[in-house]
Amino acid sequence: MSFIPEEQIKKKLFKGVHDVPGEELYTSGHRTCQGCESALVMRQFVKAAGPRTVATGSTGCMYVANTSYMTTPWVVPWMHTQLGAGGSSAVGMAAGLRAMMRKGKITNEKINVISFCGDIGGGDMGLSGISGALQTDYDLLIILYDNESAANTDIQATGLTTWGAQTTFTPTGTKHRVMQKRWKKNVAAMLAVGHPTVKYVATACATFPPLDFMNKVTKALETGGPTFIHSLDPCPKGWDYHPRYSHEVGELAIKSGIFPLYEIANGVVTYNYDARKNRIPVKEYLLNQGRFAHFTNAETDFVQSMVDEMWEEWELPGILPVKSSLKVST
Amino acid sequence: MVASLEPLIKGIEVNYRGIFQKNLAKRIGGDIVYVAHLGGKTGFSNGRYSDAPERNGIPCKYFAYVSSVSEEELEAICGAKMDISQADVSVVLDDAMVKGVEPWGWHGIRPINEKVREGGTLLVVSKKKPEELLKFVARQPFNYNIAILPGDSSFAGLWVYKDDLTDVRVLGAIAAIDPDIIHIQQVEEYVAKKYGANRVQAVRDAYNSLIIKEVTPQEGIDWPHQIPELPKWHEFKEGIAVPAVERRFSLGPRGQSRNLHFKRGTTKSLRPVVRFDLCVKCTLCWIECPDECFDPTPDGLYDVHYEYCTGCGKCAEVCPVKECIIMVDELRFDNDASPWKAYKENPVSYIKWAEEKKGQERIIHQVVTGRGLEVKTVENPIPPKVKE
Incomplete structure (x- = not known):
């Protein structure tokens, strides 16, 4: 793994929307919801990666939506893999390509390997496989598209569902208003902290800030080695809002600071939206979704306090939930 | 012979927009069965196979069977159906669906009245006139009815359910179309008990305001969409590989290649x-x-x-x-x-x-x-x- 200078990577980034190629490599005719942000993630990552890309995806919304009987919206090769195998199938693909190039069976060129997984495939069940993949020296990018529920099987709670959200597993009731009692897992930070050899880890949202997600994909692929991006995808189905507001809900998540937007490149943390300075109340994000319609002030205040704590007290906001400086026990 | 009992069974389907109208359609399907029970009949309702997990806006379907045959016989005849075979009443909760439906597990754009049987009724919640809707509906070789329940299509939502009386009004309309499925008296009794007496008026209004028009084989359009012929299991390539979309891009209309087999x-x-x-x-x-x-x-x-x-x-x-x-x-x-x-x-x-x-x-x-x-x-x- 060689270190690629930042200047060289910068040249390859999109500077404006007019730089984005017009050609679609993930094209129309998929079985996603109206206003699906995860479909936008697929479309944008392959736009940024270009035609010399192979993709693999573990079971989830974006698997079922993109294959059904004998049809596909993919122009680039795509392979389905099992729910827990997002990491291992990426390793297999990258290893296969490397071996075939070494043996001279295919031309020696840069082929991007991108594996995507949903929040169960990436954050819950497939976590160990991804951890394994991040310890290898292959060039591969793993994208976790996080719509905060098992939306493919009709919206069950996962380890990445926001606290208090209604899902089919956690409906609100008369005795217990809040049934989703787990705090959202911080997958990107967990993987960054746990795998110090990984050169690039980022969080993203497909629509805000503009071009941010596509440029992060470019940075990850150019940096090389195993890399990881966690994108928050507002889901009109499970979050219960009108599909036309998909981009707005994502923007609110970032501006309220509930989803920290950062990248860790070669050990340097950059906040792409610095919520330490200007945060809008988290209420604005929560109350624009039907899944939080049962919230009273008590619940929104609790979420607000957790978000405030993250930005004001954590040693590394959004990344490291440690509140005090180093102490050595004597 | 169970097959001979089939004419005694009434079929009702509820076509709806995925997620937006999921709870609404489920309520209607379930309520039909409960009301039928009040009338001494048996019934059951079910979602069409492969509609779940559904997507926002995708045309989906609930269906119900009502009959005076015994529960065991009804189960034997209709228990394992993936889709309704013929409908006496076909409810359409969003009138834009009359342009055709392409449910996501079933290939091809299909006419909305595909399952309506001879003498059956297509019941549309709409503010349009029957003639306006028939400009999009496929021609059928027999007479059937189109009924309009005046109203906006109700996008009722999922976790937050917008209760705008559409569910009880549809029950009233079905009672007006065919009292053999559910009778208006039983609908009123059921609605008063389950949803409150103040809703009975909405049922009665829907019952009275229904516009029914007979459709002859001359009315409607020649269906422009082909149902695709799908490859058989033995025609699959090794590893169940599917050919990718051809890579093609040029500026201008239709310059981009797209998935030809699923237009949505x-x-x-x-x-x-x-x-x-x-x-x-x-x-x-x-x-x-x-x-x-x-x-x-x-x-x-x-x-x-x-x-x-x-x-x-x-x-x-x-x-x-x-x-x-x-x-x-x-x-x-x-x-x-x-x-x-x-x-x-x-x-x-x-x-x-x-x-x-x-x-x-x-x-x-x-x-x-x-x-x-x-x-x-x-x-x-x-x-x-x-x-x-």
Whole structure:
């Protein structure tokens, strides 16, 4: 793994929307919801990666939506893999390509390997496989598209569902208003902290800030080695809002600071939206979704306090939930 | 012989928009069974196989069977059905579905009255007249009825359920169509007990206000969509490989290659109408479209491929120019031709046509679906910025 200078990577980034190629490599005719942000993630990552890309995806919304009987919206090769195998199938693909190039069976060129997984495939069940993949020296990018529920099987709670959200597993009731009692897992930070050899880890949202997600994909692929991006995808189905507001809900998540937007490149943390300075109340994000319609002030205040704590007290906001400086026990 | 009992069984299907009307359709399906029980009949309701997990806007179906045969016999005949085979009453909860439905597990765009049997009824919740809807409905070789339950299609939502009486009104309408399925007295009794006595009036109003018209084999259109012939299991390639979409891109309408086997235009109830003369070429509609249905054109504008548009309305929402992209009722359009081509041929007449289609009403959706929508009126259209 060689270190690629930042200047060289910068040249390859999109500077404006007019730089984005017009050609679609993930094209129309998929079985996603109206206003699906995860479909936008697929479309944008392959736009940024270009035609010399192979993709693999573990079971989830974006698997079922993109294959059904004998049809596909993919122009680039795509392979389905099992729910827990997002990491291992990426390793297999990258290893296969490397071996075939070494043996001279295919031309020696840069082929991007991108594996995507949903929040169960990436954050819950497939976590160990991804951890394994991040310890290898292959060039591969793993994208976790996080719509905060098992939306493919009709919206069950996962380890990445926001606290208090209604899902089919956690409906609100008369005795217990809040049934989703787990705090959202911080997958990107967990993987960054746990795998110090990984050169690039980022969080993203497909629509805000503009071009941010596509440029992060470019940075990850150019940096090389195993890399990881966690994108928050507002889901009109499970979050219960009108599909036309998909981009707005994502923007609110970032501006309220509930989803920290950062990248860790070669050990340097950059906040792409610095919520330490200007945060809008988290209420604005929560109350624009039907899944939080049962919230009273008590619940929104609790979420607000957790978000405030993250930005004001954590040693590394959004990344490291440690509140005090180093102490050595004597 | 159980098969001989089949004529004694009444079939009802409820066509609805995925997720938006999921709870609504489920309520209707379940309530039909409960009311039938009050009348001493047996029944059961079920969702069509492979509609779940459903997607926002995708046409889905609940169906119910009601009969006076015994529970065991009904189970034996209808228990394992993946879809209803024939419907006595086919309910349509969003009138835009009369243009055809392409449910996501069943290939091809199908006529909405595909399952209606001879003498059966297509019951549409709509503010349109039967004649207006029949401009889109496929011709059938026999007589059947079309019934209109006056009202807006209710996008009731999922976690936040908008209760606008559509469910009890549909029950009243079914009772008016065929008292053998559910009788109005039992519907009223059931609704009073389950939802409260104040709703009985809504049932009665729907029962009385139903417009029924007989449809002859001469009415309707020749169905323009082919049902695709799918490959058999032994025709699959090794490893169940599916050929990728061919790589093709050029500027202009239809310049981008797309998945030819699944066009999902029947998902939309509204379609974006673009005033190309107002466009500032910001690219947002194109870059934010989750369905890749905008085609970049040589002059920097973006054409819309309506066959693939799902009508989510994101483009209209992100467009920074007032009145440039507006979502318009899908039933005002009879084809999916390229709007950019029409604009290039004659800009002024295209703008005139677009403004006619847009009308004066503008729909503003609440962010949470179940909180309904607002309709605003625009007095004067923005004058064209081009000359003939």
